Amino acid sequence: MRVLCVAQGPSHVQWQIPLAWAAQLAGHEVLVATRPPFTDQVTRAGLPAVAIGDEAAVDALTRAAKQEFLAQVGRRVAEEGGSGFVPTERELLVAGGRKMIAIAEGMADGAVALVRDWRPSVVVHDTGALVGAVAAAVAGVPAFGHTWGATPDGVFDIADDYLQPYFGPLFEKFGVAPRTTARAWIDPSPPSMRSPIPVPRIDMRYTPYSGPGVVPDWLWSGTGAPRVCVTTGISATGGSAPWSDAVQETLVRTLLQHGCEVVVTVKDATHPSLRGLPSGVRVLESFPLNVLLPTCAAVVHHGGAGTGTTALALGVPQLVLAHHLVQRQWGTQVERTGAGLMVRTDVEAGTAAVAAAARAVVEDAALRENAARVAAEIAAMPDPAAVVGLLREASESRSSGLPG
Structure with missing residues (x-):
C-alpha cells in the first residue's frame, strides 16, 4: 500500500x-x-x-x-x-x-x-x-x-x-x-x-510528538519545587508570546512567588521578548514537549491543540491564555473536561485573573484528577x-x- x-x-x-x-x-x-x-x-x-x-x-x-x-x-x-x-x-x-x-x-x-x-x-x-x-x-x-x-x-x-x-x-x-x-x-x-x-x-x-531535542542534565533531577512549563507552541513566530508583556510578567512572577520552577520553551531563545524574564527562569529552545511535560506539574500555553493534547495525553493540568477564536475554542473544551482553566486575554482588563489562574493550576487537586482521567481516556x-x-x-x- x-x-x-x-x-x-x-x-x-x-x-x-x-x-x-x-x-x-x-x-x-x-x-x-x-x-x-x-x-x-x-x-x-x-x-x-x-x-x-x-x-x-x-x-x-x-x-x-x-x-x-x-x-x-x-x-x-x-x-x-x-x-x-x-x-x-x-x-x-x-x-x-x-x-x-x-x-x-x-x-x-x-x-x-x-x-x-x-x-x-x-x-x-x-x-x-x-x-x-x-x-x-x-x-x-x-x-x-x-x-x-x-x-x-x-x-x-x-x-x-x-x-x-x-x-x-x-x-x-x-x-x-x-x-x-x-x-x-x-x-x-x-x-x-x-x-x-x-x-x-x-x-x-x-501519540505525543514534538520533534527532536537534546535532553539537558537538569531535566530529571529537579529542585523539588513544582515545575511549570510556559510555552507559545510552534505556531507562534520566533520566541514571542501571543499575550502581552504585562500578562507574561504577572504569570511568571506569580509562579516564582508560589515556589514554582518555571521553564519557558520557545522557538528562538534570542528573541527580545525573553530579555525581561526574571532570574532563575529556565529557557529551552525548540525542545520536545513530550519529553518536558512528564516532569511538570502544569503547563501554561496559548491554546494550541498540539500543546494542549500533549498535556492531556500526559495527564498534566493546563492553563490556556486564549486570545482568538480557535484558542478560545480549545480553552472552552479543556474547561469542560475539568482538566484545565482558561483566561481570555482579549477581554481581561487586568492581570489579576492570570495570577489567580496560575496559582490554581498548580494547587487544584481536582484539575490533576481530571487531567489523569482524560489521559486514561486517550490511553484506551x-x-x-x-x-x-x-x-x-x-x-x-x-x-x-x-x-x-
Missing part, C-alpha cells in the same frame, strides 16, 4: 507523523506532502517529504479570502448603522474554512501532479489540507481526514451553502466530481473533547497501527465497513 499524507502547515505536520511512522513500520510506502517551508519538519522525523504548493499563490489567495471576509464585515457594519458589529463565531469559523480552501487552491497543482506520478493507494489529509480530498478524487482512491485536536467546525461543514461554491470548482478544474466530505475522520482527540457535529470518525490514540483508544489496518482494508476493497 502507498500512503500519501498531506499536511498544510507547521503546526499540522506533527499530527500525521505517528500514523506515517506506523504505516512505514508495517511495511507500506509512505510520503508526506506539505508546503515547501515545512518539509524539514517531516525529514527531521525520519520520513520522506515532498514539497507541494506555490507559496506566492497561497499568500495571494489567503489575502483575497481575508479581504472578502473584511468586506462582508464592512457591509454588515454599514447595514446596521454603526461600528459595534461583531462577527458571530459561526461567521468566523466559515471564514476559517474559506481560508483553508484558499490554501488548497495554492497547493492543488502540485498535489495533483504528485498523485498522477506516484499513484497512492490512499490519501490522508489534515483538516487544513483540504487539497488532499482533491488529490484523492483525481487518483480515484479513498480520502481520510485527520483532525488536530479542536478542529474548527467550519471544516466539517465544508459542504454548506457558503463554502461549497468555492470548494467545488477546485475539483472541477481537474475534471472530477466534488467530494465534500472525507470517507471518515481519523480523530486522535479524546471523545470528551470533540465537536458535537456528527461526522464519521475513526478513533486513534494520540486504538493505536496508530490499528488505523493503518483500516486504511489497508479501504485501499484494497474500496468498500470496507468503515464509518460513512
Whole structure:
C-alpha cells in the first residue's frame, strides 16, 4: 500500500507523523506532502517529504479570502448603522474554512501532479489540507481526514451553502466530481473533547510528538519545587508570546512567588521578548514537549491543540491564555473536561485573573484528577497501527465497513 499524507502547515505536520511512522513500520510506502517551508519538519522525523504548493499563490489567495471576509464585515457594519458589529463565531469559523480552501487552491497543482506520478493507494489529509480530498478524487482512491485536536467546525461543514461554491470548482478544474466530505475522520482527540457535529470518525490514540531535542542534565533531577512549563507552541513566530508583556510578567512572577520552577520553551531563545524574564527562569529552545511535560506539574500555553493534547495525553493540568477564536475554542473544551482553566486575554482588563489562574493550576487537586482521567481516556483508544489496518482494508476493497 502507498500512503500519501498531506499536511498544510507547521503546526499540522506533527499530527500525521505517528500514523506515517506506523504505516512505514508495517511495511507500506509512505510520503508526506506539505508546503515547501515545512518539509524539514517531516525529514527531521525520519520520513520522506515532498514539497507541494506555490507559496506566492497561497499568500495571494489567503489575502483575497481575508479581504472578502473584511468586506462582508464592512457591509454588515454599514447595514446596521454603526461600528459595534461583531462577527458571530459561526461567521468566523466559515471564514476559517474559506481560508483553508484558499490554501488548497495554492497547493492543488502540485498535489495533483504528485498523485498522477506516484499513484497512492490512499490519501490522508489534515483538516487544513483540504487539497488532499482533491488529490484523492483525481487518483480515484479513498480520502481520510485527520483532525488536530479542536478542529474548527467550519471544516466539517465544508459542504454548506457558503463554502461549497468555492470548494467545488477546485475539483472541477481537474475534471472530477466534488467530494465534500472525507470517507471518515481519523480523530486522535479524546471523545470528551470533540465537536458535537456528527461526522464519521475513526478513533486513534494520540501519540505525543514534538520533534527532536537534546535532553539537558537538569531535566530529571529537579529542585523539588513544582515545575511549570510556559510555552507559545510552534505556531507562534520566533520566541514571542501571543499575550502581552504585562500578562507574561504577572504569570511568571506569580509562579516564582508560589515556589514554582518555571521553564519557558520557545522557538528562538534570542528573541527580545525573553530579555525581561526574571532570574532563575529556565529557557529551552525548540525542545520536545513530550519529553518536558512528564516532569511538570502544569503547563501554561496559548491554546494550541498540539500543546494542549500533549498535556492531556500526559495527564498534566493546563492553563490556556486564549486570545482568538480557535484558542478560545480549545480553552472552552479543556474547561469542560475539568482538566484545565482558561483566561481570555482579549477581554481581561487586568492581570489579576492570570495570577489567580496560575496559582490554581498548580494547587487544584481536582484539575490533576481530571487531567489523569482524560489521559486514561486517550490511553484506551486504538493505536496508530490499528488505523493503518483500516486504511489497508479501504485501499484494497474500496468498500470496507468503515464509518460513512
